[in-house]
Amino acid sequence: MTLPINKTLCTTLVCIYALHSCKPAKIDITEHKKPNIVLINIDDLGYKDVGFMGSEYYETPNLDALAEEGMVFYNAYAGAANCAPSRACLISGLNTPRHGVYTVSPSDRGNTKTRKLIPIKNTDHLNDSIFTLPQMLKSAGYVTGSFGKWHVGNDPSTQGIDVNIGGSAKGNPGKGGYFSPYKIDNITNGENGEYLTDRLTNEAISYIEKNKDTTFFLYMPYYTVHTPIMGKEELVAKFEAKSGQNGQNRPDYAAMVYAMDQNVGKLLHALKQNNLEENTVVIFTSDNGGIRAISEQSPLRAGKGSYYEGGIRVPLIIKWPGKIKPKSTSTVAVSNLDFYPTLQNIVKPQRRAKLLDGVNLEPILYGGELAERNLYFHFPIYLQKYDQLKDQGRDPLFRTRPGSVIISGEWKLHEYFEDGELELYNLKTDIGEKNNLTKQNPAKTKQLYEELNIWRTQTKAPVPTIANKLYDPTHLKEQ
Template sequence: MQKLLYLLLMAVLPMGCQNKKQNSPERPNVILIYLDDLGIGDLSCYGSKQLQTPNIDQLAQEGLMFTNAYASSATCTPSRYALMTGMYPWKKKAHVINGDAPMLIATDAPTLPKTFKKAGYRTAVVGKWHLGLGNGNIDWNQTISPNPNDLGFDYSYIMAATNDRVPTVYVKNGKVDNLDPKDPIAVNYKENFEGEPTALTHPEMLRLKWSHGHNQSIVNGVPRIGFVKGGKSAHWVDENMTNDFLAEAQHFIQKSNQSQQPFFLYYAMHQPHVPRLPHPKFKGKSGLGARGDVILEADDAIGRLMSFLKEQKIADNTLIIFSSDNGPVLSDGYADHAIADNGTHRPWGKYRGGKYSLFNAGTNVPFIVWAPKMVKKGTSDALICQMDLINTFNECLHLAVDQHLDAQPLTNTLFGLNEKGRSHLMLEANARLWLRKGDWAYIPPQKGVAINPDIMIPLGRSVDEQLYNLQADTQEQVNLADTEQQQLIQLKKVFKEELQGEEPMFLYMTQ
């Protein structure tokens, strides 16, 4: 097995030689493509009939497609925290944060990019970040520290939070890009700046109306969360964001290729998160409204990325991992007709739930591994989580597996050499937990609304214990807690062991 890994994966240079410029089949480039709010049913390779995603499909056809792969959480910040650190986010109490929030990850913590740095890789993050910046009270007109470069990335070109939150600017290596010092930028999440228009005071300025929560500062005719003043030259154009991020990704790849040094690129795309404003080339293309259009736009960008790798003659020596940060949502703060335009399309696939939900579709996400010369193609039913990547790459890069992390080393699973994944996994939605073990899902009792009226997604909350067999009942309609007592006892035991003394008031929300 070790010999096979050596031939298929990479042999790490001795510590004293790690900075040498060397790229070889033993050390492939790695690109992690991470979409935002994409459901497992949004791709034709996972069964969508209404949306055709040929470029992502090609990754699946030539690679390994997982059916039981999970983000750690049903919302974005916690999933990204787990992805970067290999730790359960509920232990950190990580939650969705605002655009001015301080960095969630300690600069001395183990991270995924640091793993690649130790193995002599160049590293970059391009796209959505949403893990905080600075230490609080950010001055956006100066270099912001800490930033992603302090967590193991050599290069970073990011949006601070999400495209529906201020500041609507790109941050390049800790500095706001294209900022005019004569027009300084200021951000506030508590109160507006005097005289600045909002969606409530100047609705006539809107080209996209809000439905809930997004009624503060207006940028590019779009109402956002939070208040911003100044920095006009630095504001992004929403319709150009896909091309902006792709150009940055290509630039990093080209520079790395010229240096003949292997690279790790975290390419965090923003689709199909709100506000959904596709480039004019894709507007109306899907027949499913703006949400469908931006998914097709993302698929096209991935196709262009693959073509660029071939032009650079490095496609054969590049490993690509494709996934999403949580399950899908249709209506999420804007009056963009997403529910009406969706028709019979099922973004959640054969499952139940979506973003914010304890049901399976909240965290069961698309997950594809592509590297035709390294990965055994096909389909895998193995249980795997995105947070496992850090220890998986520690293992296959011949680095020490970090025993203090929640991440498991699953190299053989990731490369299709077997289907022995995790035995179980704790999953989270808005600080509430559930357990996946084998084919079973256990959701502990808790109070709260069953359906969020703003987004119309079943949240999975109940005062009763819930036990479902996900193999036999993909829609989680038949609660077996009363009839499968032995199974219930076993799962509750594992659930309690995983808590490890965490605060019950945090884990069992009552509102």
């Protein structure tokens, strides 16, 4: 039997249902928009070239204040020991065997007669097929800007950068290039004598002000403190009146460090002025270790271009108000390869990188722990000396000969491809890498050597094996 329909009741029920279904979802009042990201990458700044890492000669009050506001990492590493591969690692999130950028070309540095092997051919820039960090951030809705040294391609706009000032394939500002008129690309000259570090900061501040109502990524890869060493006259005079110590005593270099710190301070102040500080992640680091002939990093051994600690350890601060506890520190080994996966997890883009070699650092940033993992470095080429008396390299002719490195906890193993030699160091007791423990600890040597080989197989890391017919062992004795 069909029951009669009460049209009024039916209409009322439909309306009630419609109103109920249209009610807005409960809003999480703790949810904020994605954070702005400021990534400051200084060129050739050594591990101890800043006050918060222990320098008593260089003055970095703004960075010291930033260190108080965020987390300082005492075991932070660059992805490689010199600028091109390190920056390629940071921008791609991939270790050197995956992108093939091992140095600033060519790979056969030094005298031909002193090289036993034909080195692996170097790749100059990241391949356009690589999904870069800026491209990932654009997928998450970010405006992207780079102000300074790009160096991983000819044109930053093809690799995810919307606004580019001063960036191209060039890796340094050129002879005399820290004062206008400039010798880099994609920048107009300022008044004669304008300082490049100041100019790049002013351009970045304009970018912040223009995009303060959007969500932005600001990459700040200053050319400073890369050679040529050029400081402002008044700042050089300031440090000429100050006594240096522990191999840190060059007034012109100290002037560059001080100017860099002043400009970082201006940049951070601009975030505060525009009410952006609370929702901005700030990362401060260096692309590799400092040049030891210019500034020593004692007790670390060697410097830029070497895979001893002085070449790959770098200063690192990460600040995010409300997320990262002020005055916090970490001794966990981290790498600039970790920036990409960390930021990707924070911003949750529409398109994610299919493969990344770093790890998400959020557990550490928020006061938790990170699962143990190894760090790997691969450098199948040659890099000639800077100063054989100061470099502290394995030999006086090269900062690095072809080899690989693994860091596992407190242990570090170097392997050299020319002669198969291994060096094992305990970084906890011997951070200066003075005592080779391969004979005293053959079990640990074997374990790390096997893990290093497994990693090379997994990443298809090329190892040079072809003998150099022009090698002349007697030539070594003549040097």
